[in-house]
Amino acid sequence: MSATIAELLGEDAASLLEHQCQTIPRSRMHVPGPDFLDRVVCHSDRSQRVINNLARLFTHGRLAQTGYVSILPVDQGIEHSGGASFAPNPDYFDPENIVRLAMEGGCNAVASTLGVLGAVSRKFAHRIPFIVKINHNELLTYPNSYDQVLFGSVDRAFDMGAVAVGATIYFGSSESRRQIVEVSAAFERAHDLGMATVLWCYLRNSAFKTDKDYHTSADLTGQANHLGVTLQADIIKQKLATNNGGFTAIKFGKTSPLVYEKLTSDHPIDLCRYQVANCYMGRAGLINSGGASSGASDLADAVKTAVVNKRAGGTGLISGRKAFQRPMADGIELLNRIQDVYLDSNITVA
Structure with a gap:
């Protein structure tokens, strides 16, 4: 294992790298690997064209042929405003630099808006897989309204040459x-x-905020994942679980004591394992988001999230602000260090 990874994990290194999952065993999971499409996806109702496009995604960039993905998502110009997103590095107001960061950073794909990818599609769509995000929440409505509305069509993404479309459900x-x-x-x-x-x-x-913020509880995010896979999402993007017990704290919905007594623990890998389990035991890949940029700790935070995701049985990381809110060379370095976690054969599924 790379000494750099262990050093970045710091005092959490032993806990994260040596943890053995006693909740949902690896043997019951469909874990990522070079043969994932043949072993899992090809048995589904996905057409050969869908499988071909998934193959493009899984065979591009530094993680090609590993079964893992590293995706650069840049839809924050709409979701968080252009100023809030790109003022730290105004170069990324230009869509070409967004795509170049994904390419030079060794990503499997770039995910962005209809406008961003459409502005440079003829130059780049054949050089790196495009994921076109078709709905968004915008923050110019006053007072703020939190809703995902369609900004683009699937057919337009298809005409652009995209391998996939992305969407958000709140x-x-x-x-x-x-x-x-x-x-x-x-x-x-x-x-x-x-x-x-x-x-x-x-x-x-x-209402999901009571004694703590349960928007990232394993049980609630796990159920959101379960609903998403039921909609036939091929890949699920989810925030890394930071706590548990949302159903019981908020006192709504249905759950089982076994979720908390047997299927999860307080360990971050076990919490993420429950998120993966709700993706049909890994039949749909779980990619965790990298989260907001917090400055000096970004690299360590990103590597820690990648280790948790990989050891839980996840499929990769989708990290945006930590990469593009800094000089391009630094963003490339951060993306590469995330990818190094998935390339390190000594970091295994727990």
């Missing part, structure tokens, strides 16, 4: 059922056209 929100219907129809159309699908399975409800 599970738990008052608008979630409309979003479910919209995304379900969009994903069916994408699969008909031969594109893969990636779903941001986020939670949004003020």
Whole structure:
């Protein structure tokens, strides 16, 4: 194992690198690997064209042929405003630099908006897989309204040469059922056209904050993942679980004591393992988000998230702000260090 990875993990190194999962054993999981498409996806109802596009995704960049993915997502210009996102590095107001960061950073794909990818599609769509995000939450409406609305069409993404479309559902929100219907129809159309699908399975409800913020609890995010895979998302994007017991704390929905007594523990790898289990035991890949940039600790935080995801049975990391809110050379370095976790054969599924 790279000494750099252990050094970045610091005092958490032994806990994360030596942990053995006693909750849901690895033997019950469909773990990532070079043969993942043949071993798992080819037995589904996905068409050969969808499998071909997934193969493009899984055979590009530094993680090609490993079964893992590293994706650069840059939709924050809409989701968080252009100024908030790109003021730290104004070069990324230009879509070409976004794509170049993904390419030079060795990513499997770049995920961004219809406008960003459309602006440079003829130059780059044949050189790196495109994932076109078709819905967004925008922050110019006053007062702020938190809803995901369609900004683009699946057919337009197909014409652009994208290998996949991405979408977000705010599970738990008052608008979630409309979003479910919209995304379900969009994903069916994408699969008909031969594109893969990636779903941001986020939670949004003020009631999910009580004694702590349960938007990242393993049980609630796990159920969001389960709903997302039911919509036939090929890849699930989820925030890394930081706690548990959302159902019991908020006192709603249905759960089982076994979720907390047998299927999870307080260890971050076990919490993430439950997220993966809700992705049909890994039949749909789980990629965890890299989170906001916090400055000097970004590299260590990203590597820690990657180790947790990989050892839990996840499929990779999708990290944006930590990479593009800094000089390009530094962003490339951060992306490469994340990828090094998945390339290190000594870091295994727990």
